[in-house]
């Protein structure tokens with residue numbers, strides 16, 4: 184069991200120093216998690232540390248490819264509202 | 276690499292509104308501070324109106340991570356506390372930041388302050404931030420170091436900050452009430468967990484206040500920044516101002532919220548509006564009280580380089596810096612030049628002080644320490660915008676990236692703020708939609724009755740006049756304060772200043 188960082192990661196470095204297993208590393212175009220090292224923090228922390236600090240929704244996913252921080256959960260922006268704003272910007 | 280011309284000498288030969296200090300308002304702005312604090316801020320370009328003519332600051336972007344979320348920030352971009360939204364800085368390693376700082380210090384001898392402010396929260400990246408400070412304290416001990424923070428990790432960092440002789444810390448404090456805070460901060464990362472809501476705001480506020488107290492107890496200067504969010508914390512900021520002043524912050528700087536949907540921030544998407552220039556000024560006036568407001572803060576970019584208002588960052592991108600050869604002899608020579616410049620400026624300041632204290636010939640008005648000028652029956656105060664460069668009225672209206680806003684009275688000109696523009700004419704393709712940008716610029720100049728610039732086109736002239744703002748290109752290449760004072764006297768002579776306009780009367784009363 185391991186988490187994965189995907190392309191929406193903005194390379195903010197916040198997660199890297201927190202990992203108890205040093206599983207997170209800088210890479211291009213974005214940070215990655217070494218699946219062999221990641222334990223999802225079991226035994227070290229009540230909650231996966233990278234997920235707790237990551238500011239970007241959807242940047243970290245589980246083995247089922249589900250976002251650990253789903254859309255709207257961090258910014259408080261309802262996803263429909265976000266979509267509507269993007270449509271409006273595109274139409275300008 | 277060009278050696279820069281030293282900042283305008285104009286303020287050094289003061290006349291008219293400028294007679295007692297560089298701006299007439301310098302003493303006013305720093306009055307009420309202890310001698311020790313005054314000495315510390317004397318040559319800090321962000322804090323002293325006097326210093327911002329002669330000294331420069333730079334920011335180094337070494338700190339990418341953040342430990343909280345603010346509703347006006349999108350973490351795809353730089354920390355919105357220290358930068359304008361939508362800006363992405365080139366992230367530097369501590370080694371790169373040191374090299375860049377030395378390169379700038381050598382090329383711009385006025386560079387006196389290095390700040391670490393982003394792209395995230397410097398104290399959420401303690402190793403990177405402190406490694407940079409440690410190196411610089413050894414290699415360029417004459418550079419003042421400062422740091423900006425959201426405050427969450429501040430109490431844990433005070434010890435280390437004191438060690439590095441960092442004498443300026445900026446804390447962004449938007450509230451002292453957790454209920455208000457919960458509307459600004461959706462979450463914080465605290466002891467291994469993401470905490471949300473009122474609890475998150477409560478912890479953040481507690482940490483900020485504790486950090487502020489600890490810094491003051493250590494004799495480290497603290498400036499507080501607040502973001503004015505209409506309907507959320509605008510009224511509350513008066514309370515914040517009182518609290519932070521009582522705890523010993525030496526400056527409280529209220530900045531306007533910037534929120535646009537395209538920045539992808541919570542406030543931008545949810546349609547939270549920004550304050551109008553008039554609302555901002557009213558709040559700043561209300562918070563000013565007997566304390567200093569930093570009216571000339573420009574919300575500069577976190578990787579800005581140069582004298583305030585003239586960003587030379589493009590000369591010092593990391594690839595250019597990496598290519599520079601800087602051996603010991605070169606650096607020693609640069610440090611000597613810096614020392615000579617500081618001594619020269621100090622001598623000029625001394626001379627000015629002596630002159631200000633000398634008895635004045637009859638008939639010459641001495642501008643004394645004044646902060647809030649009251650109306651005299653000779654004419655009401657007038658706000659004027661100036662397209663300035665190096666302290667002179669030297670910018671074309673259409674090329675101005677920002678306007679300095681002065682309050683002109685019989686007593687002289689006082690800098691009260693600045694307004695950003697989206698350059699309406701850049702001589703390129705975007706000039707096609709120049710019209711709407713001109714309209715935006717005119718809106719940004721709301722409340723001003725005149726705009727001084729070196730040149731102005733026919734079309735904007737007409738539109739400005741239509742908006743009740745008198746364009747004036749007749750004082751091109753004159754020192755700003757003198758020009759503003761002169762225009763005020765011209766308006767007075769033309770009989771324009773007799774009837775106090777309603778808003779002004781209210782504010783001055």
Ligand code: SF4
Pocket residue numbers: 185186201202203204205206207216220221222223224231232233234
């Ligand atoms: S879940 Fe824990 S162990 Fe896995 S990468 Fe994140 S911090 Fe490291």
Ligand code: SF4
Pocket residue numbers: 188191192193194195196197198199214233236237238239242243
């Ligand atoms: S915290 Fe999130 S956005 Fe930042 S580097 Fe880690 S995965 Fe990427």
Ligand code: SF4
Pocket residue numbers: 341342343344345347348349350353354355356357394395396425
């Ligand atoms: S502290 Fe700065 S980087 Fe962090 S969320 Fe707030 S504005 Fe953004």
